[in-house]
Amino acid sequence: MAIKVRLAVVLAERNVKSKDLAEHVGITEANLSLLKQGKVKGVRFDTLGRICQFLDCQPGDLLVYEAD
Amino acid sequence: MPSSSTIKMTDDAGQRRLGRIRALSRLMAWLVLFTAAALVVGILAYWWTTPSDLLRAQAGLTGPGLEIGAATRVAGFAISMIPVGILIFGLVYARQCFLAFADGEIFSRRAVGRLRAFAIAVAASAALKPVAGAALSVLLSWNGEGGSVALRLGSDTLLTLIFAGLVAVIAWVMAEAVAISEENAQFV
Numbered sequence A: 001m002a003i004k005v006r007l008a009v010v011l012a013e014r015n016v017k018s019k020d021l022a023e024h025v026g027i028t029e030a031n032l033s034l035l036k037q038g039k040v041k042g043v044r045f046d047t048l049g050r051i052c053q054f055l056d057c058q059p060g061d062l063l064v065y066e067a068d
Numbered sequence B: 001m002p003s004s005s006t007i008k009m010t011d012d013a014g015q016r017r018l019g020r021i022r023a024l025s026r027l028m029a030w031l032v033l034f035t036a037a038a039l040v041v042g043i044l045a046y047w048w049t050t051p052s053d054l055l056r057a058q059a060g061l062t063g064p065g066l067e068i069g070a071a072t073r074v075a076g077f078a079i080s081m082i083p084v085g086i087l088i089f090g091l092v093y094a095r096q097c098f099l100a101f102a103d104g105e106i107f108s109r110r111a112v113g114r115l116r117a118f119a120i121a122v123a124a125s126a127a128l129k130p131v132a133g134a135a136l137s138v139l140l141s142w143n144g145e146g147g148s149v150a151l152r153l154g155s156d157t158l159l160t161l162i163f164a165g166l167v168a169v170i171a172w173v174m175a176e177a178v179a180i181s182e183e184n185a186q187f188v
Helices: A007-014 A018-025 A029-036 A045-053 B012-049 B052-058 B068-101 B109-141 B157-183
Strands: A001-007 A063-065
Touching: A001 B052, A007 A029, A007 A045, A018 A029, A063 B157, B012 B068, B068 B109, B109 B157
Parallel strands: none
Antiparallel strands: A001 A063
C-alpha cells in the first residue's frame, strides 16, 4: 500500500505508551496495534483527531505517501 | 482482525433499535418453536380424528367410499409430514436465525446461511405440497385395484413460493450487508 503509517515512530519519539493512547482514543490496544502495522483499511477522522490531540501532532506526521 | 459478528451501535437510538430487534427476535424464536410443535400435533390430530368422508373431500375426492382404517391414516400422516417436515426443518433454521439476532449477532454469515436455508425449505415444502396432496388422493381412493389422482394447485402455493423468493433475496441483501459490516470493522 502506498500510504505508510508512522504511528509507531511518533509514539517512540514522544515516548508514549500504546496503552495510554488507546485509552485516550477509545479503541482497543489490539486495534491500535493493527493501525500501527498499517493492517487496517482506513482510519476514521474521529480516531485520527484524537490521536493528533494526544500526540500533539498533525495527520501528516502519522501518514505518509510512498510511491511504489 | 476485529470481529464483525456482533453489531456495534454506540448512539442511544441505535441501542434502542438493537434492543427492539433483540426483544422481537426472542419472541419470534419462541413463536417459531410453538408453530413447529403445533404443526406436528395438528396434523397428528387431523389424521386421528377427522371422519373418513371429510378426509376424502379435503383430498379432492368426491363420492362415498369405505371407512379409512388406522393403517391408511398412519400412511396419510406420513405423506402429509413430508412437506410439513421440510417446513419444520426450515423453521429450525429460522429459530436459530432469530436466536442469533436475539444475541445481537445481526450481520453474520451464519445468519445469512440460516435465512437462505429457511427460504429453500419453504420453497421445497410449497413445491412438494401438491405432490403430497396427489399421493394422498391416491391413498384415500385406493380400493385394491386402483385409485384416482387429484392434483390441486392453489394460490397459497404460489404465495408461499413468492414468500420464499422474498426471503432468499433478503438473505442475499444481508450477505451484502455482512460484507459492508466486515469492511467497516476494519476501520479504526
